[in-house]
Amino acid sequence: MAFNRKQKLRDNIEAVRTAFTLDRERRTPTARERALLERYCGFGGLKCILNPARELSDAVHWAKSDLELFAPTVELHRIIRENSWDEAEYKRYMDSLKASVLTAFYTPQAVADTIADVLHDRKVRPKFVLEPSAGMGAFIAPVLSNNPQADVMAFEKDLLTGKMLGYLYPEQKIRTEGFEKIEKPFLNHFDLAISNIPFGDIAVFDPAFNDGKDKMREIASKTIHDYFFLKALDAVRDGGIVAFITSQGVM
Secondary structure, eight states: OOOOHHHHHHHHHHHHHHHHHHHHHTOOOOHHHHHHHHTOOOOTTOGGGGSOOSSGGGGGGSOGGGGGGHHHHHHHHHHHHHTSSSHHHHHHHHHHHHHHTTTOOOOOHHHHHHHHHHHHHTTOOOSEEEESSOTTTTTHHHHHHHOTTOEEEEEOOSHHHHHHHHHHOTTSEEEOSOGGGOOGGGTTOEEEEEEEOOOSSOOOOOTTTSSSSOHHHHHHTTSHHHHHHHHHHHHEEEEEEEEEEOOGGGO
16 A cells, blocks of 8 residues: 555544543543554654644745645644643654654554564463563554563653553553663563664663773664664563564664
8 A cells, every 4th residue: 555644644643632632631542542543653754744834834844745744734733732731842742753753664563463473373471571662562462462461561762652652551561761761670571572673873872881881882872773682682581582673784
């Protein structure tokens, strides 16, 4: 199916609106609202949402190829602004989106299901599961389907995505922050780390990797995919499994 930017943006707007409604009303989602949240697919490939979009005159700053997305982008900004405590919080949401537009391409569910099923078929029954780059939980769903008793800790740095993930998996430990924030008691703890990790020449600041004691770790922290592999190896127990999708650069 061709990538439909307008439909993707519309789905995302409805999911964002739903999440803010749940925040405001302090309740769990209905079945219909869960379906709306599940259609959220991030803003990867929609860099135009970072363009000025407060009033009609802002359209002059947009490329012609993006103009069909101007009106829904205005709506997106309005929803976020109206549900922010102040301009500073609105800016935090937008800064978070800015950081995600180049990397938020979520894993097809069939791929995540296959990886989880292969582990299950091989008698892997993890009790403690780590998802260090969760997105909308493509790996969480099959892990819990195969083992409903699993205890999942998931990290998702994007503020809006993390908010929605928390509503979809309220019984799990959903952390809306970067994987580098994991605490020492959770190292050498997990049976399984499973994810489609980010990759690229993006540095990660982690004091444990930048203390001057280990040159290889310091080098690894300069490329986010290498960092995620090493940090995940720290996080799983002896005999634990790291099952990641990543680029050939890791090899």
